[in-house]
Amino acid sequence: MFDALADRLGGVFDGLTGRGALSEKDVSAALREIRIALLEADVALPVVKDFITKIKDEAVGEKVIRAVKPGQQIVKIVHDALIETLGGALGEDKDDKDKPIAPLLNLKARPPAFILMAGLQGSGKTTTSGKIALYLRKAYKKKILLASLDTRRPAAMEQLGILARQAGVDFLPIVKGENVIAITKRAMSEGKLGGYDVVFLDTAGRTTLDDELMDEVASVAKLADPIETLLVADSLTGQDAVETARRFHERLALTGLVLTRIDGDGRGGAALSMRAVTGLPIKFLGTGEKLDRLEAFDAERIAGRILGQGDIVSLVEKASQVIDEKEAAKLQKKMEKGSFDLDDLAKQLGQINKMGGMGGLMKLMPGMGKMRKAMKDMGGEENKLLDQQRAIIFSMTGWERKNPKLIKASRKKRIAAGSGMSVQEVNKLLKMHRAMSDMMKKMGKGGMKSLMGGMGSKMPGMPGGGLGGIPDVDPKMLEDMQKQMGGKIPKGLPGLGGKGLGGGLPGLGGFKKK
Numbered sequence: 001m002f003d004a005l006a007d008r009l010g011g012v013f014d015g016l017t018g019r020g021a022l023s024e025k026d027v028s029a030a031l032r033e034i035r036i037a038l039l040e041a042d043v044a045l046p047v048v049k050d051f052i053t054k055i056k057d058e059a060v061g062e063k064v065i066r067a068v069k070p071g072q073q074i075v076k077i078v079h080d081a082l083i084e085t086l087g088g089a090l091g092e093d094k095d096d097k098d099k100p101i102a103p104l105l106n107l108k109a110r111p112p113a114f115i116l117m118a119g120l121q122g123s124g125k126t127t128t129s130g131k132i133a134l135y136l137r138k139a140y141k142k143k144i145l146l147a148s149l150d151t152r153r154p155a156a157m158e159q160l161g162i163l164a165r166q167a168g169v170d171f172l173p174i175v176k177g178e179n180v181i182a183i184t185k186r187a188m189s190e191g192k193l194g195g196y197d198v199v200f201l202d203t204a205g206r207t208t209l210d211d212e213l214m215d216e217v218a219s220v221a222k223l224a225d226p227i228e229t230l231l232v233a234d235s236l237t238g239q240d241a242v243e244t245a246r247r248f249h250e251r252l253a254l255t256g257l258v259l260t261r262i263d264g265d266g267r268g269g270a271a272l273s274m275r276a277v278t279g280l281p282i283k284f285l286g287t288g289e290k291l292d293r294l295e296a297f298d299a300e301r302i303a304g305r306i307l308g309q310g311d312i313v314s315l316v317e318k319a320s321q322v323i324d325e326k327e328a329a330k331l332q333k334k335m336e337k338g339s340f341d342l343d344d345l346a347k348q349l350g351q352i353n354k355m356g357g358m359g360g361l362m363k364l365m366p367g368m369g370k371m372r373k374a375m376k377d378m379g380g381e382e383n384k385l386l387d388q389q390r391a392i393i394f395s396m397t398g399w400e401r402k403n404p405k406l407i408k409a410s411r412k413k414r415i416a417a418g419s420g421m422s423v424q425e426v427n428k429l430l431k432m433h434r435a436m437s438d439m440m441k442k443m444g445k446g447g448m449k450s451l452m453g454g455m456g457s458k459m460p461g462m463p464g465g466g467l468g469g470i471p472d473v474d475p476k477m478l479e480d481m482q483k484q485m486g487g488k489i490p491k492g493l494p495g496l497g498g499k500g501l502g503g504g505l506p507g508l509g510g511f512k513k514k
Contacts, residue, residue: 002268008037009307013075014074027059030074042238042269047085047276055081079303084297087275087282104283105136105294106227106255112145112191112199114224117254118217119232120244122204124260124286126156128232129202131164132258132284142197144169145502147187148205149180160202161349166291170194180204201226205425209244213284214251222250228255230283232268235259241270245278254278260286261295271302273280342401346393349386388421392429395419404430 012033016026031052038048058077107113115132119125129146136142146164148171150156157174164171168321172187184201191199197220203220206213221229229321233241257278259271262285360418395402395418400407407415407430410421416423 005037005041005268006306016074044239044242044273044277045322047273051081051085058304075307079307082303083299085272085276086302088299099105109227112196114226115200115223116226116229117200117202117249118230119205121207123232123234125232126202127287128258128260129139129200131165132198133169134167134291135294136198137171145172145191145194145196145199146185147172147199148202149183150202151180152204180216180220184223188224209247211456217252229253230256230258232258232260235270236261236264238270242277245274249278249280254280256281256283257313258284263287276311304391317514342404342433345433349390352388381412389429391419392421392426402431
């Protein structure tokens with residue numbers, strides 16, 4: 001969603017950071033470009049005005065113009081202003097064991113804590129209820145009950161019941177003909193008697209705001225006295241989502257917002273405008289249809305993504321969800337011995353796919369601007385290529401996957417026919433695997449310095465099967481990534497794990513810690 005804005009701002013900053021000195025005229029011109037970029041991203045005009053005023057006060061002055069690296073100073077000023085506009089940094093509270101939850105959801109009340117879900121029909125409210133329930137169950141071991149109060153939309157209750165089973169949480173049984181107030185009372189009683197930590201009340205939505213809808217939601221809120229009342233809004237509706245939030249908040253004491261379809265092709269203006277216009281914090285982002293596609297909102301991370309600084313914390317979180325530590329340890333040993341076979345490559349490609357494909361990974365990695373643009377130019381083809389490469393591997397026999405160097409022409413023809421690909425594509429995959437094996441050997445012999453000398457090797461899912469010596473990737477960037485994680489990057493993360501940076505991302509894997 002933020003790609004267009006990130007590209008536009010990246011162009012502005014490229015023109016500033018490469019210069020040794022800036023005049024006041026240069027800074028003013030850059031501020032005009034930033035203003036246009038924000039307006040084109042559908043950010044609310046009052047928010048844009050406040051934002052530009054905020055950064056102008058800092059950017060136009062002796063401190064920046066005469067700085068050693070004035071362009072970078074301006075990037076930092078914009079970064080800090082973005083964080084403030086999006087809601088500010090979460091802060092630190094090491095003594096609070098519930099710290100990861102505390103900034104997002106207030107669950108410190110005596111159980112059960114009631115969470116009221118509100119929103120227009122089609123905003124993703126019911127699915128979001130299931131997503132947050134799964135998030136709290138898996139991350140914080142909470143006992144959850146989902147209750148549907150939507151008596152109007154056909155099969156709405158059944159939908160929530162299915163989501164509850166998929167999330168591994170409980171669902172309040174459906175009683176035909178029961179009204180909203182009766183369901184609420186039953187959910188409250190079951191929440192207490194069943195010893196639940198959290199009870200979700202999924203209210204009905206409408207295609208438009210009306211008095212009947214607001215009266216119904218308000219009556220439920222008055223009865224249940226929820227500790228959290230979350231509005232779920234579709235970010236693709238742009239400023240309409242901001243207006244919906246404002247009008248809901250006038251009638252209902254909202255405590256936070258959840259923006260859905262962040263993975264869509266909207267312009268990002270709703271996310272940037274929501275906090276400033278409504279005064280409400282954004283608590284979660286919906287990043288896809290699946291139940292695990294939910295992301296806790298963090299202004300610092302989002303600001304980093306918009307400014308091309310990546311989001312290494314989110315990348316590691318994604319990795320921890322898809323990587324088996326035992327499998328990662330086995331793979332690491334094989335890499336050290338130089339026995340990385342095609343079965344291992346297939347596993348790595350599968351992990352990359354689960355983490356959002358190469359394009360999704362590049363968005364979260366610092367200093368990958370040019371790579372990310374290459375991904376974008378492919379229009380999603382990189383994930384298709386990953387699937388094709390896995391299909392080729394799965395068309396091989398077990399012996400062939402273990403002995404790729406011994407695959408001759410007749411076998412290549414059979415593999416190509418079985419996977420629906422050409423012999424040329426089979427050759428490309430085998431060549432890529434050989435390049436990776438060579439890199440593993442370099443890693444063992446010369447560490448990062450030797451490995452970086454061979455960065456012209458192939459990466460799957462890229463135009464032409466590889467990148468061929470990308471200048472964006474350099475050891476300093478990789479070291480900075482490690483510092484952001486305090487040197488605690490988990491093993492096995494494609495592109496970041498292994499013994500530090502690396503762990504087998506084709507074309508980038510196997511960077512050793514110093």
